[in-house]
Amino acid sequence: MEKISGSQAIIRCLQEEGIKTIFGFPGGAVIDLFDALMDSDITNVLVRHEQGAVHAADGLARVTGEVGVALLTSGPGATNGVTAIATAYMDSIPLVILTGQVPTPLIGNDAFQEVDIVGITRPCTKHNYLVKDAKDLVATLREAFHIARTGRPGPVLVDLPKDVVAKMVDFPEKKPIRMQNYQPTYEPHPGQIEKACKKILKAKNPVLYVGGGVILSNANEELTELARKLNIPVTMTLMGLGGFPGSDPLSMGMLGMHGSYTANMAVAHSDLLIAVGARFDDRVTGRLDAFAPHATIIHIDIDPTSISKNVKVDIPIVADCKHALTAMNAWFNTSSDFNREQVAASHEPWLETIGEWTKKHPMCYLDEGDIIKPQYVIEKLDELTHGDAIITTEVGQNQMWAAQFYKFNKPRQWATSGGLGTMGYGLPAAIGAKMAFPEKTVIDVAGDGSIQMNIQELATANQYKCPVKVAILNNNYLGMVRQWQELFYNKRYAGTVMEVTPDFVMLAQAYGAVGLRATKKSEVEAVIKEALATDNTVIMDFVIAREECVFPMVPAGKATTEMLLV
Amino acid sequence: MKHTISVLLQNKPGVLSRVTGLFSGRGFNIESLSVAETLEPSISCLTLVTRGDEAIIEQITKQLHKLIDVIKVTDISDSEYVEREMVLIRVKAEAQTRAEVLRVIDIFRGKVVDVSPKSYAVEVTGSASKVQAIIDILRPIGIQEIVRTGTIAMARASKK
Numbered sequence: 001m002e003k004i005s006g007s008q009a010i011i012r013c014l015q016e017e018g019i020k021t022i023f024g025f026p027g028g029a030v031i032d033l034f035d036a037l038m039d040s041d042i043t044n045v046l047v048r049h050e051q052g053a054v055h056a057a058d059g060l061a062r063v064t065g066e067v068g069v070a071l072l073t074s075g076p077g078a079t080n081g082v083t084a085i086a087t088a089y090m091d092s093i094p095l096v097i098l099t100g101q102v103p104t105p106l107i108g109n110d111a112f113q114e115v116d117i118v119g120i121t122r123p124c125t126k127h128n129y130l131v132k133d134a135k136d137l138v139a140t141l142r143e144a145f146h147i148a149r150t151g152r153p154g155p156v157l158v159d160l161p162k163d164v165v166a167k168m169v170d171f172p173e174k175k176p177i178r179m180q181n182y183q184p185t186y187e188p189h190p191g192q193i194e195k196a197c198k199k200i201l202k203a204k205n206p207v208l209y210v211g212g213g214v215i216l217s218n219a220n221e222e223l224t225e226l227a228r229k230l231n232i233p234v235t236m237t238l239m240g241l242g243g244f245p246g247s248d249p250l251s252m253g254m255l256g257m258h259g260s261y262t263a264n265m266a267v268a269h270s271d272l273l274i275a276v277g278a279r280f281d282d283r284v285t286g287r288l289d290a291f292a293p294h295a296t297i298i299h300i301d302i303d304p305t306s307i308s309k310n311v312k313v314d315i316p317i318v319a320d321c322k323h324a325l326t327a328m329n330a331w332f333n334t335s336s337d338f339n340r341e342q343v344a345a346s347h348e349p350w351l352e353t354i355g356e357w358t359k360k361h362p363m364c365y366l367d368e369g370d371i372i373k374p375q376y377v378i379e380k381l382d383e384l385t386h387g388d389a390i391i392t393t394e395v396g397q398n399q400m401w402a403a404q405f406y407k408f409n410k411p412r413q414w415a416t417s418g419g420l421g422t423m424g425y426g427l428p429a430a431i432g433a434k435m436a437f438p439e440k441t442v443i444d445v446a447g448d449g450s451i452q453m454n455i456q457e458l459a460t461a462n463q464y465k466c467p468v469k470v471a472i473l474n475n476n477y478l479g480m481v482r483q484w485q486e487l488f489y490n491k492r493y494a495g496t497v498m499e500v501t502p503d504f505v506m507l508a509q510a511y512g513a514v515g516l517r518a519t520k521k522s523e524v525e526a527v528i529k530e531a532l533a534t535d536n537t538v539i540m541d542f543v544i545a546r547e548e549c550v551f552p553m554v555p556a557g558k559a560t561t562e563m564l565l566v
Numbered sequence: 567m568k569h570t571i572s573v574l575l576q577n578k579p580g581v582l583s584r585v586t587g588l589f590s591g592r593g594f595n596i597e598s599l600s601v602a603e604t605l606e607p608s609i610s611c612l613t614l615v616t617r618g619d620e621a622i623i624e625q626i627t628k629q630l631h632k633l634i635d636v637i638k639v640t641d642i643s644d645s646e647y648v649e650r651e652m653v654l655i656r657v658k659a660e661a662q663t664r665a666e667v668l669r670v671i672d673i674f675r676g677k678v679v680d681v682s683p684k685s686y687a688v689e690v691t692g693s694a695s696k697v698q699a700i701i702d703i704l705r706p707i708g709i710q711e712i713v714r715t716g717t718i719a720m721a722r723a724s725k726k
Contacts, residue, residue: 127634
């Protein structure tokens with residue numbers, strides 16, 4: 001067999017997986033890999049900080065459904081990636097992160113730029129490897145991709161000592177991967193499906209509670225079919241947005257801490273909660289004993305540990321969401337117990353109650369003359385992009401307003417750090433998304449605080465002609481923490497006042513991007529239009545109502561029915 | 567409730583720290599842990615004793631199973647099983663107590679594995695409670711050092 005170098009073999013593995021773009025930052029331990037990359041058709045996007053590399057790979061993975069790849073050097077290169085790896089882990093995003101490592105004879109010697117990155121990332125990766133023997137290289141890379149994308153997806157890190165990638169290795173043909181100890185369950189148990197479907201037929205007040213699992217398993221069509229077939233209202237988690245069309249009459253929008261009044265009331269009054277690819281996170285449930293207190297709970301998830309972790313489940317279904325929903329649709333289509341008109345009609349009183357809740361407290365905000373309300377900016381972005389843009393966010397108020405006021409009608413047009421809540425996610429993620437879909441409009445909804453966490457990636461966007469748009473909702477505060485301080489800490493704004501904020505218009509220009517600013521409501525539309533028409537990266541600096549709060553809000557530890565409203 | 571869980575895992579570097587990291591990271595407790603190779607040298611068997619209500623034990627077994635290097639997880643205490651632990655005890659044995667110590671060791675079917683003019687080193691095997699019992703008995707005489715292996719356990723074979 002023809003021998004090739006370890007680094008060539010790694011590049012061949014990436015090509016085998018269909019990888020076109022990776023995100024990386026070089027260093028001594030990975031020079032060989034970067035050298036081999038030059039001879040391949042894979043584009044390396046040179047980021048300006050390793051956190052940006054992994055977030056960009058994550059953004060690409062979320063919008064395409066493919067595995068994202070980042071290549072970092074040893075030591076600080078690897079540790080700089082950790083926050084972004086943890087971000088992907090919490091949201092179950094498939095990534096393969098390649099890190100350089102010092103040569104094997106030096107491992108454990110506190111060598112220059114040595115760090116035990118396998119030890120550090122053990123709790124925040126789905127799995128990780130240190131390849132000590134060159135003959136394991138190819139098999140390990142293939143296994144890493146397999147683990148990252150199958151089951152409940154997640155980041156997998158492969159640590160590559162410099163001497164290992166320099167050795168000559170065989171490149172055997174790829175065979176289907178079978179792992180004795182890793183076999184995720186895709187197919188649901190037919191008995192459980194039948195039990196669940198019969199329960200659904202008996203329910204008077206059912207609610208579908210949809211999480212990121214529906215997006216990850218590409219089950220949005222199956223879910224939409226089920227909801228419409230049975231006339232069941234749907235609420236989505238932050239990660240589940242786009243899993244069901246946001247403008248469908250059955251959509252109640254997001255639930256939880258900043259969810260809609262309707263969604264939280266519906267869950268609290270439901271007699272059957274059908275959780276699909278969701279994990280009963282504390283930001284969704286609020287006080288646990290008051291969450292869906294009258295409901296029987298059906299829970300579909302591919303990860304058995306998610307089931308009955310926080311809330312006791314009555315009918316567990318361990319399966320891929322797409323497979324399980326397909327099986328449920330098939331059951332209803334063939335069951336003689338199911339009469340579509342009759343079931344749809346039986347839910348009408350429930351849908352009327354839900355409609356009354358929406359009428360009483362719709363998702364809204366107070367207009368204040370020519371002051372820019374952040375919610376208005378999001379509504380305008382939605383309108384002027386026809387609800388069709390890819391939206392990424394930073395974390396905090398900007399993220400919640402984007403989630404509340406942009407109508408996500410399709411999956412994979414929304415990338416946000418849900419589980420970890422990582423400020424600095426949005427800009428690099430937008431770059432990753434735009435690299436995957438150059439023809440689409442990609443907008444990072446940001447705050448003036450979080451945009452500064454990875455602002456350096458403006459240079460990356462410019463270098464790769466990757467014209468993302470950044471909408472900064474600028475209130476000169478770390479707004480979400482300030483909101484908590486206003487509501488629960490007697491307005492003591494400790495550490496949340498951004499006394500010095502850069503001039504974002506000039507900053508954009510310094511990076512070769514375009515900077516636009518709106519200080520009045522009447523200017524918002526023109527700024528967005530100009531940004532969308534500009535074939536360059538644009539920062540839109542919206543100077544917003546300074547002390548605007550995100551409502552509804554369920555205070556931490558309260559029941560989700562105890563909402564603070566506009 | 568005390569549970570004894572047996573875990574088969576790949577015998578590779580770092581696997582044990584995946585298990586212990588899982589316990590510390592999720593706030594589960596480990597009362598004892600013992601691990602060694604099985605007949606198949608590439609596979610290790612780990613026995614751990616933990617405490618928790620039904621929901622916690624369910625999470626522990628599921629989370630263990632989720633680790634890629636874990637092959638099989640069995641809550642042995644779900645059925646009939648035998649458990650053993652070994653302890654080495656160095657106990658003070660001077661002229662006036664030497665005979666008494668030997669009697670105690672005999673009652674517990676222990677063995678003296680090292681002798682010095684002023685002490686015996688004793689080996690005792692049994693359930694965790696038996697091991698605790700001999701420690702309690704010998705303590706007033708003067709235990710100088712003890713080393714316990716932690717529990718290992720095996721499900722009983724079907725009687726049919």
